Amino acid sequence: MEITITSRETIKPISPTPEEHKIYKLSLFDELQIVTYLPTLFFYPKTDKFPEPSQISHQLKQSLSEALAIFYPVAGRRNDLTSIICNDEGSPFYEAKVNMSMAEFLKPPKLEFLNKLLPCEPNRIHKATEPLPQVLIQLNSFNCGGIAIGVCNLHTLLDGYSGCLFKATWAAICRGSRDEVSCPDLSTASSFFPPMYTSNVPDGNRASTIEKNCTTRRFLFGIEAINILRAAARDNKSVRNPSRYDALAALISKHMILARKVDSCDTMAAFHLVDMRRRIGEPFNKQTVGNLFWAAMVVYECNKVNPESDIKDFVTNAREKIGELSRELFLSVQSNPHILIKGSPTAKQPEGVDKEDLFIPFLFTSWLNVVSLNEFDFGWGKPVWAGVRGGAQETLPNIVVLMETNEGVEAWITMEEKYMGILETDLEFLRFASPNPSVSSI
Structure with missing residues (x-):
């Protein structure tokens, strides 16, 4: 082409x-x-x-x-x-x-x-x-x-x-x-949240050290598969009504960890990006511009994750950490902005964050129930499909983007090729995920 x-x-x-x-x-x-x-x-x-x-x-x-x-x-x-x-x-x-x-x-x-x-x-x-x-x-x-x-x-x-x-x-x-x-x-x-000039601000030269040669793949989770996963993720004690995000993030986390376990690492982490606008409320609203999100981090011990692991546990752990992101926590940044900066003596860091394995966590971002990319009409109708990126390139690894489609939910996953190869042949994962199907509305 x-x-x-x-x-x-x-x-x-x-x-x-x-x-x-x-x-x-x-x-x-x-x-x-x-x-x-x-x-x-x-x-x-x-x-x-x-x-x-x-x-x-x-x-x-x-x-x-x-x-x-x-x-x-x-x-x-x-x-x-x-x-x-x-x-x-x-x-x-x-x-x-x-x-x-x-x-x-x-x-x-x-x-x-x-x-x-x-x-x-x-x-x-x-x-x-x-x-x-x-x-x-x-x-x-x-x-x-x-x-x-x-x-x-x-x-x-x-x-x-x-x-x-x-x-x-x-x-x-x-x-x-x-x-x-x-x-x-x-x-x-x-x-x-006024800016605060600091030498600890992440610079491209530092961030580039965690760039890897990665590939991006697209997986479609159909409506029926999502319903099965939500039922499997339901826990009558802790999470009685798991969302699509809960179920999909749990399944993907489990199998990305299984793929990464070939390197015999001890701990891994998943970052769930959470929109602060809705959690803070006034004076923030849908029109507020800026990087207004916070990452809830869930740490996993790799030796406790295996093919028989129940995704209910992944859902419960993520819900617990996301639930800690309160208006009060966000407002505390006003009085002590150092809690955001890695390396600061007052930084709030979960136990284990300094372990080498956690420097490249799994990062989940979701556009479900927020905005549908299929709604952007420039005057000649809505798009038949919306994409993100693809192919192989040097980039941040272990990124998952969840997007709404008419057929269900697309998961765009970016990983190093050796791990992606394991994910693409994972039979349990592929029970629910269809790799890169054709766009049906063309």
């Missing part, structure tokens, strides 16, 4: 940022964030709603320009460890031709080529002060007339939720639904 870049342009905000907003202060959680690009891909087959290709490009660029004026820090560049200079440099916008039909590409999805549809290499680690674009876009045109929109947003300002808020605003403007656009809250996060 060949993908040819046909144009490169930088889209600037439709109006300049006011002088009083030229310096945007990051929050403490933004400041501590690893600098990497989060990828998303949206696939739209050609329909009667499609305008001419040149008109699609024009609409996307014009609406992006308007969205950047609303989310003005997104058009800026990192100024230092604690701020973004809102200089209206804008977002790179690439256009590309794909010498393949979308149906051919998606039956099944060519995961090894997904990254070529993105405007930059996703999930690589950069230096904290590098003046990178906050958002990049690539418009890919298939030879059947369908398109795929690839978006990469920098983790400095936009977490998964904030990134979706920006894309939803862009899509609403593009389809002419400006009445559905609500103003983002760009000030609460930094005023509530």
Whole structure:
């Protein structure tokens, strides 16, 4: 498959940022964030709603320009460890031709080529002060007339939720639904959790030491399989009604640990990323922009995990740790921000966190019941499929992203190849997970 870049342009905000907003202060959680690009891909087959290709490009660029004026820090560049200079440099916008039909590409999805549809290499680690674009876009045109929109947003300002808020605003403007656009809250996060310059802020050079040569695979858990897993995860004493996330995270944790046990490690950990907006409540809401999540960590003793291990135990342990993430805990950061910084004398670290095996934990992030990537309509209908990334690359290992689909839940798993090979031949795991099925709606 060949993908040819046909144009490169930088889209600037439709109006300049006011002088009083030229310096945007990051929050403490933004400041501590690893600098990497989060990828998303949206696939739209050609329909009667499609305008001419040149008109699609024009609409996307014009609406992006308007969205950047609303989310003005997104058009800026990192100024230092604690701020973004809102200089209206804008977002790179690439256009590309794909010498393949979308149906051919998606039956099944060519995961090894997904990254070529993105405007930059996703999930690589950069230096904290590098003046990178906050958002990049690539418009890919298939030879059947369908398109795929690839978006990469920098983790400095936009977490998964904030990134979706920006894309939803862009899509609403593009389809002419400006009445559905609500103003983002760009000030609460930094005023509530002000930045604190510290030498302990993670830098790209340190983070790069944990990058590994990994591969990303997609597994589909159908509705029937999920119901079976939820029933198996039910515990009348502790978790009477396990969610889809509870059941899937438990099963995946178990089998990722079994795959990693070939290295005879003593302990492993799973980090469950939890959105703070809903747990803190006021003054935070859906429009609050920033990296507002916290990781609940569950530590496992590897010698106690075996093929007969009950996923109920995994669910109970995760629920217990996630339940500790209270409004009171988050508010304690205001009086003592050092609890977030690894190596600080006052840092809250679970027992065993300094063991070498825990430096590369399993990291779970879920978009279930938060936002459906299949809802982004730019004016020519909803996407038939949304993807993340694929293929092999140097990146952070042991990442799991759970996404909503019409058929159930997709799990995008990134692991080192030797462990992925074990996972892909794990018979119990494959009882529930279908590896990379075709997109049925094409």
